[in-house]
Amino acid sequence: MERRAFTVAIDGPAAAGKGTVSRALAAHFGFAHLDTGLLYRATGLRTLDGTDPVEAARALRAADLDDDDALRTPDVAQAASRVAALPEVRAALVDFQRAFARRGGGAVLDGRDIGTVICPDAEVKLYVTASDEVRADRRHRELLDKGHDVTREAVLADLRARDARDSARAAAPLRPAPDAVQLDTSEMSIEDAVATAIAEVTRRMG
Numbered sequence: 001m002e003r004r005a006f007t008v009a010i011d012g013p014a015a016a017g018k019g020t021v022s023r024a025l026a027a028h029f030g031f032a033h034l035d036t037g038l039l040y041r042a043t044g045l046r047t048l049d050g051t052d053p054v055e056a057a058r059a060l061r062a063a064d065l066d067d068d069d070a071l072r073t074p075d076v077a078q079a080a081s082r083v084a085a086l087p088e089v090r091a092a093l094v095d096f097q098r099a100f101a102r103r104g105g106g107a108v109l110d111g112r113d114i115g116t117v118i119c120p121d122a123e124v125k126l127y128v129t130a131s132d133e134v135r136a137d138r139r140h141r142e143l144l145d146k147g148h149d150v151t152r153e154a155v156l157a158d159l160r161a162r163d164a165r166d167s168a169r170a171a172a173p174l175r176p177a178p179d180a181v182q183l184d185t186s187e188m189s190i191e192d193a194v195a196t197a198i199a200e201v202t203r204r205m206g
């Protein structure tokens with residue numbers, strides 16, 4: 001039996017809970033999951049040694065996404081946000097994301113422009129947000145757990161700087177697709193956020 005394509009597009013600002021919701025949806029429905037932020041992080045990481053960002057994006061390989069610890073540092077997050085503003089970097093990463101989205105058996109992609117640019121025809125679109133304070137608290141705890149020595153204020157400033165850059169850029173800025181369902185997780189438990197997302201996907205699967 002042919003496995004049909006079904007795309008779930010999840011967008012939103014940094015540390016809003018996109019990753020948690022995406023992984024839970026993928027596990028629940030047996031869909032593949034792509035954290036598209038890793039593509040920009042892996043590109044950004046390569047530029048830290050002086051590599052040209054467009055060259056770095058074009059040379060990206062699947063194995064470059066494997067070293068989660070190296071990709072999830074605050075410096076790499078900022079580098080990712082900077083290279084993500086370059087239209088040629090974004091263009092180099094489009095085909096891979098679209099092919100992933102339309103693979104058989106279903107796919108969840110999370111990022112900033114999935115519902116607006118990468119998969120405007122996605123069967124389900126969610127826009128996951130939370131207040132700045134809540135997002136900073138969550139990301140701060142995550143980084144401390146991984147042994148990073150950062151203050152909550154530095155994390156908050158980092159998130160705000162990235163959100164401002166990601167929203168203000170001309171190429172595929174962060175914004176909800178007009179047909180996205182908004183999910184504000186500020187005062188929600190992880191379980192409630194996941195349950196709401198699962199209900200939405202179930203409804204659209206008909």
Ligand code: DC
Nearest residue numbers: 036037040080081084111112113162
């Ligand atoms: O989701 P993240 O925090 O790992 O993303 C890191 C940066 O990559 C983010 O600040 C902006 C950029 N990004 C993007 O421009 N488009 C995407 N689809 C995903 C991430």
